């Protein structure tokens with residue numbers, strides 16, 4: 586399938602600046618943690634090792650380390666600025682959170698808000714926060730610690746949660762004696778609900794014309810992606826529908842953190858098929874540069890056009 590060189594050239598991801606412009610809309614990547622390495626066996630349990638080694642040679646050790654057989658993930662948010670709204674997508678791990686089972690996320694003192702300010706965005710400027718799903722590494726900056734209490738980090742924002750996702754985790758918590766999701770449900774989701782700043786919405790909710798959600802269930806029961814359509818250029822901010830560039834090549838490799846690995850693989854392939862060859866920028870929550878960009882078909886799988 587032919588790609589659209591005019592579209593990708595005019596609206597490509599700028600790796601030096603970690604942003605892009607789609608018509609009158611801009612998207613910036615805001616880093617919480619730049620790079621953490623995880624065992625490939627743990628992260629992608631069904632991945633074929635020989636094929637991973639082939640991909641390591643192609644992608645380089647920063648993406649797949651052939652010595653340790655580890656895959657690297659970034660933890661970042663995106664800021665979408667339209668002429669009408671400033672939208673923060675996925676809020677990473679946050680600061681000061683108690684995450685004793687995740688040492689890299691535990692009691693952090695990271696520069697995320699300064700990284701946001703460096704993009705010209707103050708917390709007060711955010712109109713909407715959306716989380717593709719409610720795992721701990723996508724809700725962390727929803728709240729910050731003030732005088733021992735968790736309060737919304739973005740005082741003027743409406744937080745949009747997919748109702749099906751929110752209800753799922755409420756049910757999970759009701760059935761559990763322990764705090765779920767490393768405590769993030771209690772410290773990063775419920776305080777936002779209590780503040781009155783949250784709104785539960787449908788999985789196809791539209792924030793404004795051309796900026797809309799689409800369901801991509803599987804990683805969690807209510808995972809959604811955000812489409813950004815501007816004039817002739819598009820992007821899809823797809824959270825954890827894929828965690829690592831190896832899954833673009835092999836959409837059948839679901840992560841160990843997918844609630845329903847089969848449905849997750851189906852949603853991943855559907856999304857890639859939908860955007861392949863269209864010039865749509867694929868912007869996942871955990872990819873490292875240079876794997877932000879359009880994709881095209883390649884055999885049974887796909888590849889990122891770099």
Ligand SMILES: [Zn+2]
Nearest residue numbers: 720722825870
């Ligand atoms: Zn994640």
